[in-house]
Amino acid sequence: xxxxxxxxxxxxxxxxxxxxxxxxxxxxxxxxxxxxxxxxxxxxxxxxxxxxxxxxxxxxxxxxxxxxxxxxxxxxxxxxxxxxxxxxxxxxxxxxxxxxxxxxxxxxxxxxxxxxxxxxxxxxxxxxxxxxxxxxxxxxxxxxxxxxxxxxxxxxxxxxxxxxxxxxxxxxxxxxxxxxxxxxxxxxxxxxxxxxxxxxxxxxxxxxxxxxxxxxxxxxxxxxxxxxxxxxxxxxxxxxxxxxxxxxxxxxxxxxxxxxxxxxxxxxxxxxxxxxxxxxxxxxxxxxxxxxxxxxxxxxxxxxxxxxxxxxxxxxxx
Amino acid sequence: xxxxxxxxxxxxxxxxxxxxxxxxxxxxxxxxxxxxxxxxxxxxxxxxxxxxxxxxxxxxxxxxxxxxxxxxxxxxxxxxxxxxxxxxxxxxxxxxxxxxxxxxxxxxxxxxxxxxxxxxxxxxxxxxxxxxxxxxxxxxxxxxxxxxxx
Amino acid sequence: xxxxxxxxxxxxxxxxxxxxxxxxxxxxxxxxxxxxxxxxxxxxxxxxxxxxxxxxxxxxxxxxxxxxxxxxxxxxxxxxxxxxxxxxxxxxxxxxxxxxxxxxxxxxxxxxxxxxxxxxxxxxxxxxxxxxxxxxxxxxxxxxxxxxxxxxxxxxxxxxxxxxxxxxxxxxxxxxxxxxxxxxxxxxxxxxxxxxxxxxxxxxxxxxxxxxxxxxxxxxxxxxxxxxxxxxxxxxxxxxxxxxxxxxxxxxxxxxxxxxxxxxxxxxxxxxxxxxxxxxxxxxxxxxxxxxxxxxxxxxxxxxxxxxxxxxxxxxxxxxxxxxxxxxxxxxxxxxxxxxxxxxxxxxxxxxxxxxxxxxxxxxxxxxxxxxxxxxxxxxxxxxxxxxxxxxxxxxxxxxxxxxxxxxxxxxxxxxxxxxxxxxxxxxxxxxxxxxxxxxxxxxxxxxxxxxxxxxxxxxxxxxxxxxxxxxxxxxxxxxxxxxxxxxxxxxxxxxxxx
Numbered sequence: 001x002x003x004x005x006x007x008x009x010x011x012x013x014x015x016x017x018x019x020x021x022x023x024x025x026x027x028x029x030x031x032x033x034x035x036x037x038x039x040x041x042x043x044x045x046x047x048x049x050x051x052x053x054x055x056x057x058x059x060x061x062x063x064x065x066x067x068x069x070x071x072x073x074x075x076x077x078x079x080x081x082x083x084x085x086x087x088x089x090x091x092x093x094x095x096x097x098x099x100x101x102x103x104x105x106x107x108x109x110x111x112x113x114x115x116x117x118x119x120x121x122x123x124x125x126x127x128x129x130x131x132x133x134x135x136x137x138x139x140x141x142x143x144x145x146x147x148x149x150x151x152x153x154x155x156x157x158x159x160x161x162x163x164x165x166x167x168x169x170x171x172x173x174x175x176x177x178x179x180x181x182x183x184x185x186x187x188x189x190x191x192x193x194x195x196x197x198x199x200x201x202x203x204x205x206x207x208x209x210x211x212x213x214x215x216x217x218x219x220x221x222x223x224x225x226x227x228x229x230x231x232x233x234x235x236x237x238x239x240x241x242x243x244x245x246x247x248x249x250x251x252x253x254x255x256x257x258x259x260x261x262x263x264x265x266x267x268x269x270x271x272x273x274x275x276x277x278x279x280x281x282x283x284x285x286x287x288x289x290x291x292x293x294x295x296x297x298x299x300x301x302x303x304x305x306x307x308x309x310x311x312x313x314x315x316x317x318x
Numbered sequence: 319x320x321x322x323x324x325x326x327x328x329x330x331x332x333x334x335x336x337x338x339x340x341x342x343x344x345x346x347x348x349x350x351x352x353x354x355x356x357x358x359x360x361x362x363x364x365x366x367x368x369x370x371x372x373x374x375x376x377x378x379x380x381x382x383x384x385x386x387x388x389x390x391x392x393x394x395x396x397x398x399x400x401x402x403x404x405x406x407x408x409x410x411x412x413x414x415x416x417x418x419x420x421x422x423x424x425x426x427x428x429x430x431x432x433x434x435x436x437x438x439x440x441x442x443x444x445x446x447x448x449x450x451x452x453x454x455x456x457x458x459x460x461x462x463x464x465x466x467x468x
Numbered sequence: 469x470x471x472x473x474x475x476x477x478x479x480x481x482x483x484x485x486x487x488x489x490x491x492x493x494x495x496x497x498x499x500x501x502x503x504x505x506x507x508x509x510x511x512x513x514x515x516x517x518x519x520x521x522x523x524x525x526x527x528x529x530x531x532x533x534x535x536x537x538x539x540x541x542x543x544x545x546x547x548x549x550x551x552x553x554x555x556x557x558x559x560x561x562x563x564x565x566x567x568x569x570x571x572x573x574x575x576x577x578x579x580x581x582x583x584x585x586x587x588x589x590x591x592x593x594x595x596x597x598x599x600x601x602x603x604x605x606x607x608x609x610x611x612x613x614x615x616x617x618x619x620x621x622x623x624x625x626x627x628x629x630x631x632x633x634x635x636x637x638x639x640x641x642x643x644x645x646x647x648x649x650x651x652x653x654x655x656x657x658x659x660x661x662x663x664x665x666x667x668x669x670x671x672x673x674x675x676x677x678x679x680x681x682x683x684x685x686x687x688x689x690x691x692x693x694x695x696x697x698x699x700x701x702x703x704x705x706x707x708x709x710x711x712x713x714x715x716x717x718x719x720x721x722x723x724x725x726x727x728x729x730x731x732x733x734x735x736x737x738x739x740x741x742x743x744x745x746x747x748x749x750x751x752x753x754x755x756x757x758x759x760x761x762x763x764x765x766x767x768x769x770x771x772x773x774x775x776x777x778x779x780x781x782x783x784x785x786x787x788x789x790x791x792x793x794x795x796x797x798x799x800x801x802x803x804x805x806x807x808x809x810x811x812x813x814x815x816x817x818x819x820x821x822x823x824x825x826x827x828x829x830x831x832x833x834x835x836x837x838x839x840x841x842x843x844x845x846x847x848x849x850x851x852x853x854x855x856x857x858x859x860x861x862x863x864x865x866x867x868x869x870x871x872x873x874x875x876x877x878x879x880x881x882x883x884x885x886x887x888x889x890x891x892x893x894x895x896x897x898x899x900x901x902x903x904x905x906x907x908x909x910x911x912x913x914x915x916x917x918x919x920x921x922x923x924x925x926x927x928x929x930x931x932x933x934x935x936x937x938x939x940x941x942x943x944x945x946x947x948x949x950x951x952x953x954x955x956x957x958x959x960x961x962x963x964x965x966x967x
Contacts, residue, residue, distance in 0.1 A: 386898065404869070423861065
């Protein structure tokens with residue numbers, strides 16, 4: 001029995017390389033380094049559904065949560081470079097942590113992976129408590145300069161893209177604010193709405209209900225373009241702080257060394273999937289932007305540049 | 319004769335010592351701005367004091383409860399069974415790993431009926447494969463690695 | 469009356485054949501899945517979410533909500549039958565429920581749980597229909613200082629949970645707090661006691677802890693006894709259904725539990741977690757026979773179960789009225805709503821009245837279904853206990869291992885189970901109380917996080933902790949509890965028990 005199994009395994013391993021030109025010939029595992037049910041997971045599952053149709057092979061989402069994405073990303077870096085394991089990478093474990101906390105990161109986000117297609121890019125919306133006297137980014141900066149160290153800005157944790165949004169503005173505008181980390185987004189939003197903290201950099205879908213209710217006000221956005229959801233809010237670029245631009249992004253990649261034609265195939269179908277009406281609608285509903293013009297040719301370059309951006313901040317996540 | 323209280327007191331102090339030692343390597347901070355080490359160090363100190371009080375009370379009173387009877391063999395088999403399942407799940411798949419777990423777990427109690435044990439192991443392995451993997455889509459291998467893809 | 473119109477609208481949505489069917493499927497799936505420790509509603513809902521893409525939004529949310537209640541209920545079933553609380557809220561149910569089961573009264577305990585849950589669910593649904601809007605505002609009164617005060621009360625109540633010596637209960641609470649420190653410190657981002665292991669950065673999982681000190685420790689304890697658990701199943705099984713007198717006795721605890729749970733469930737910062745044991749502590753105080761708690765007291769099942777179920781329903785209030793998810797399952801519901809292009813928030817009530825009121829009506833329908841579903845199941849669960857223990861315990865171990873794996877799709881959690889099983893058994897074998905340990909573990913991080921956050925925001929000014937009436941109210945409760953616990957009459961009772 002065991003011998004037969006070994007024989008099958010052996011013959012399989014000889015057949016596999018020959019099958020590469022008909023990629024994919026078996027199901028593909030899509031690793032999400034975050035828990036099931038979060039926004040990254042929901043987005044992944046929707047895209048996987050579309051990819052399954054386009055590739056004619058099922059794309060199975062596997063959640064590998066832990067340590068802010070380190071566990072799953074590391075796991076993906078160790079997978080065979082055959083195109084049957086893809087990873088849904090994101091700015092936290094790929095650029096922020098490697099820049100701010102390199103001792104904790106056990107993989108190389110640029111050398112261990114080949115990034116094949118950008119997916120989402122969402123700027124943060126800068127929201128303030130209604131108690132605060134400022135209404136625009138400029139007024140916020142003036143207020144912060146008059147009251148150094150008085151403003152408390154919340155985030156869903158140390159080293160999150162939202163935390164970095166605040167740090168980037170601090171540096172770009174030369175102001176001093178105190179970071180108050182939370183465990184999750186919900187409590188932070190309640191504390192901002194009730195005036196316990198003063199400011200937050202959060203995603204549009206998170207802040208929308210509170211803004212509609214008048215519990216907090218929109219000051220601006222960290223994107224390069226205005227948010228379709230809050231078109232009146234100026235960008236940090238318009239306010240004169242282009243160095244404060246910050247987006248939380250996601251990207252799909254494979255372990256380094258994957259054959260070029262497989263990467264090309266993935267790049268192609270991901271491009272088609274991103275243009276699919278269902279995906280377009282979903283991104284719109286979640287107020288997520290897309291990471292445009294990042295593909296197999298420049299994916300690794302993009303990641304490397306983002307790491308540099310955060311490293312230049314000179315802050316530590318601790 | 320060792321009392322239960324003696325063991326509890328010493329045990330708590332050992333646990334406290336562990337957390338105190340490693341906790342003191344974290345930044346303690348100040349009362350107003352606590353560091354990551356504040357809570358563990360304070361809690362460990364309290365635990366140490368409580369352990370010491372239990373121990374001293376016991377030493378003064380010179381009496382206490384008997385130590386419980388422990389079935390070391392059962393404890394070892396249960397722990398080993400869990401660890402074996404963890405080790406074998408990836409290479410052998412759910413069905414065989416379950417069977418091994420059931421066999422080792424069975425060793426923890428008296429009475430042997432190998433045939434029944436192996437049969438129930440395979441049965442439970444199949445049923446859980448059906449419910450959890452096929453039914454609700456848990457991601458775990460069902461079969462040994464060399465049969466993957468079938 | 470407008471409200472009646474709304475309720476009529478809700479019922480007209482919830483009572484369509486299609487939606488009834490989805491509510492049923494949700495409750496059934498939830499109950500089955502809740503029985504697997506570790507595979508809680510969170511994992512289940514996220515795995516089943518894609519199935520709901522093609523449904524109407526009402527049907528999708530009704531089914532997902534059904535899974536949520538069902539899983540909560542299923543968690544209590546395992547707590548009673550095999551001493552395995554699948555969720556933090558079921559820890560308390562295990563204390564007396566499992567003792568009842570050992571006395572051959574598993575059916576009675578399960579029926580009590582089902583009936584008091586149904587009672588709580590009904591009251592909470594009415595409560596939500598009338599008071600959703602004003603109650604939602606309560607959450608805004610709670611800042612870090614208030615949560616800190618609440619956790620102080622919670623930790624003090626935690627020591628009441630057991631009949632062990634007070635000093636040992638306190639030691640276990642502190643031990644639990646220490647274990648909860650393992651992992652990434654939220655406020656500073658530093659790692660504590662992880663020794664560089666990335667997989668420990670998120671700390672120990674509650675489910676692993678509960679399996680260790682309740683599930684596995686109980687198995688080894690039974691195997692250490694003379695008969696190796698052979699008489700566990702054979703304890704004569706008395707009638708399954710409670711008598712009228714018992715139902716009457718259940719009413720008080722269930723009503724108080726409902727009130728406690730309904731209010732705590734509204735708070736987003738972990739109020740629901742302390743609902744069930746706040747209820748337990750209250751019952752133990754008001755009972756004429758507090759010494760029976762922990763030895764199989766029906767009120768110790770009825771109250772906490774009612775509190776738990778009421779809280780799981782009122783936790784929908786912040787979500788529906790403010791778009792604010794109060795726990796991870798609710799966050800998932802936000803995701804589900806967004807997939808159907810609904811932005812959760814205050815507008816839902818106006819833009820999707822049929823969804824809003826349909827969901828509320830379906831809560832009650834779902835609870836009714838759970839009772840209808842579970843009362844007949846009681847017989848089956850109880851019969852499960854008559855399976856020889858030699859066959860039963862390996863199966864429980866297997867379920868635990870699969871559940872542990874499902875937490876993170878990783879075998880590391882199973883290894884942690886093995887280690888914690890060793891440690892947990894030593895604790896339990898020495899007669900140290902496990903429930904205070906678990907509660908210290910749950911509440912410790914909330915205590916620390918809120919204290920440090922309050923002081924960070926106030927720039928180290930301690931007066932912020934005493935600056936609101938809510939905080940002062942909690943401290944008053946804390947002081948009264950301490951006095952009550954150390955009062956001579958009660959102390960003698962505790963000491964008598966130890967003899």
